[in-house]
Amino acid sequence: MQEVGKLHKKISFTVNGKAVSLEVDIRQSLLEVLRNILGYTGVKKGCGVGECGACTVLVDGTPIDSCIYLAVWADGKNITTIEGLAKNGELTKVQKAFIEEGAIQCGFCTPGLVLTTTALVESGKKYTREELKRELSGHFCRCTGYQNILKAAERALEE
Amino acid sequence: MYNIQGYYDPETVDEAVALLADNPSLKIIAGGTDVLIKMHGGQLEKAELLSIRKLKELEDIKKLEDGTIIIGPLATFSQIYNDPVIKKNIPVLGEAAISMGGPQIRNIATIGGNICNGATSADSASTLFALNAKLKLRTSQGERVIPIQEFYLGPGKVDLKPGEVLTEIIITPENYQGFGGHYIKFAMRNAMDIATLGVAVLCKITESKLIEDVRIGLGVAAPTPIRCQEAESFARGKAISEEIIAVIGKLAVKSTKARTSWRASKEYREHLVEELTQRALKAAVRNAGGGEVA
Numbered sequence: 001m002q003e004v005g006k007l008h009k010k011i012s013f014t015v016n017g018k019a020v021s022l023e024v025d026i027r028q029s030l031l032e033v034l035r036n037i038l039g040y041t042g043v044k045k046g047c048g049v050g051e052c053g054a055c056t057v058l059v060d061g062t063p064i065d066s067c068i069y070l071a072v073w074a075d076g077k078n079i080t081t082i083e084g085l086a087k088n089g090e091l092t093k094v095q096k097a098f099i100e101e102g103a104i105q106c107g108f109c110t111p112g113l114v115l116t117t118t119a120l121v122e123s124g125k126k127y128t129r130e131e132l133k134r135e136l137s138g139h140f141c142r143c144t145g146y147q148n149i150l151k152a153a154e155r156a157l158e159e
Numbered sequence: 160m161y162n163i164q165g166y167y168d169p170e171t172v173d174e175a176v177a178l179l180a181d182n183p184s185l186k187i188i189a190g191g192t193d194v195l196i197k198m199h200g201g202q203l204e205k206a207e208l209l210s211i212r213k214l215k216e217l218e219d220i221k222k223l224e225d226g227t228i229i230i231g232p233l234a235t236f237s238q239i240y241n242d243p244v245i246k247k248n249i250p251v252l253g254e255a256a257i258s259m260g261g262p263q264i265r266n267i268a269t270i271g272g273n274i275c276n277g278a279t280s281a282d283s284a285s286t287l288f289a290l291n292a293k294l295k296l297r298t299s300q301g302e303r304v305i306p307i308q309e310f311y312l313g314p315g316k317v318d319l320k321p322g323e324v325l326t327e328i329i330i331t332p333e334n335y336q337g338f339g340g341h342y343i344k345f346a347m348r349n350a351m352d353i354a355t356l357g358v359a360v361l362c363k364i365t366e367s368k369l370i371e372d373v374r375i376g377l378g379v380a381a382p383t384p385i386r387c388q389e390a391e392s393f394a395r396g397k398a399i400s401e402e403i404i405a406v407i408g409k410l411a412v413k414s415t416k417a418r419t420s421w422r423a424s425k426e427y428r429e430h431l432v433e434e435l436t437q438r439a440l441k442a443a444v445r446n447a448g449g450g451e452v453a
Contacts, residue, residue: 008167026166029195049196051351056263062237065263068195072166073212116262137350138261 011075014085015040015104024071031055033074034081042082042111046140053139056112057081063116063138082111087120094118094156103152105143113139117153148154161198165207172297175324182301183321185209189233189275192260193276217271217326220244226332232271232325236260236283239270249330249342251359255286258344261351271325274310277383278316280367284311286359288319289376291334295327296320304329304349311383337363338372339447341439345431347422354379355423356431360396360439364449370394373407373440380415380432387414388435392413399444399452408437 012021015038026032034040034057045067046054047075050065057066058080085092094117097103099109104110115135119137132153141149167185169175179185186206188194190272196202211217217233220242228248230239246253259265259273259282273281274294284307292307299322300354307328310318319325340361346352357378363371373394375387390410397403417428441452 003371006165010163025160027160027163029161038308049199050260050264052193053261053263063263064267068190068192068193068199069267070161073170073210110225133256135262138263 008119009072011072011074013077013079015076015079015083020092026070026072027119028071028077029067030057030069030071030074032072033071034079039079044108044111046108051140052109052117054109056139058096058119060114061122063119064111078105080115082114085114092118093159094121094152097140097152097156097159098149101148101152101155103144103148105141109139109141112138113141115118117156121156127153129154132157139158160377161195163198163208164205166210167208168210168213170213170215172216172324172326175209175211175214176297176322178209179324180321182207184427187211187275187324187423189269190235190267191273192264194271211324218311222248222390226331227335228335230270230328232328233269234271234272236265236268236273237262239283240265241400243380249290249335249340251342251361251443252283252286252290253341254340255282255357255359256345258342258354260280264351270328274307274328274411275317275319275325277313277315278310279314279355279381279383280312280354280379281384282344282354282378285357285376285378287328287330287376288341288384288386289340289359289361289374290330291332291374293329294325295329297322297324297326298324302326305410308386335361337447338374339363341442341446341448345435353422356380356428356435357384358432358435358439360436360443360446362413362440362443362449364399364444364447368399370397370399370403373443375407375411375436375440377411377415377432377436380417380428382416385416386415387411387436389413393430401452404437404440404452405425407440408433411436 006025034043046052049073051067057065188208219231236256240253261281272281338361342356345356359376361374365371378384391409419425419427
């Protein structure tokens, strides 16, 4: 158990399938560790308070806002960031659907949206458009107007 | 970087309450979606955290043989929405759970945290008020069980005594069996928003279409979540009709202490209480098998 007063804790987890062990500062969010220490800059910092979804990563396959998730909580977990999706330079069907449907403009919300959509595809469930709106409601996009994002998610789920 | 001065993460409730007994100033953190945001915004300055995330014994939702449903305070909103026991027995709580935040928040935020944060707008609270939920609170010395109505003291203030951890949310069978329910969250957006008003109605009807029992729980209609006792007493034993439901809506306003905030004026909130109580009651009647109110 962690002792109070000690500001560092050794944790082990995987990022995109790669095992990582490091001493993290207990004051840091998972977002800070992923971006600033491990260099996964595809994880974007938007609002910092869990509203915009730009920092979304998958923890054991579940989308979470990494800005309000302490790094120490990642101990023993499997983390997926946007960098972990494409294999050998080959984009996933979700990434391709986002390109084909023009669901990307400035790109800042894209990593989070692609990861959440990936989790929906992995769930194996079917979603109506209304359900998709709800499932993607934790992400702000200030460019696209959302229609193309919904189309991209639908395309990825159909394939 | 959060201004965290220290961090404990015990693995059992016994360890957690022992730590709290030694150091009552520890701030309990579970999902962290309120605590970390408050730290970020400065409403909560430096804190030593006691993380209860590893207390596996507080995660489960179960139904006991006598029909009592026990919800572990670490159950997340996503877990509550998807849980078969909740779906089958108290679907209205699932409705409330899915109305909160967005998916990433629901995957992390816990029902115990939602209650202990003490906000009148807590999406689970008005429904738990309507269900007469009881809370089990434990210290290193023992435990006590209190009705959720007594737990809320004021805005952001709950009766969590130094050294206490919430360990169970208890819903007894006489408080859900035979009831139909409905929850309406009124907000400016369909997601990622704080309720302007939350209305949870449960009702039970007799064979002859009389209101046997009704419970009206409101959030953001007063400094704490409330029940509308006057409207409830009036409703019991009455035949269901458009007129009776209209009176119940009017009486519900009498229990409120709404105030003006940037979200809505007092007058507007009172109008919402009157109207949404009626809509939620009609839906609850339908869900209780009473058909459409003409």
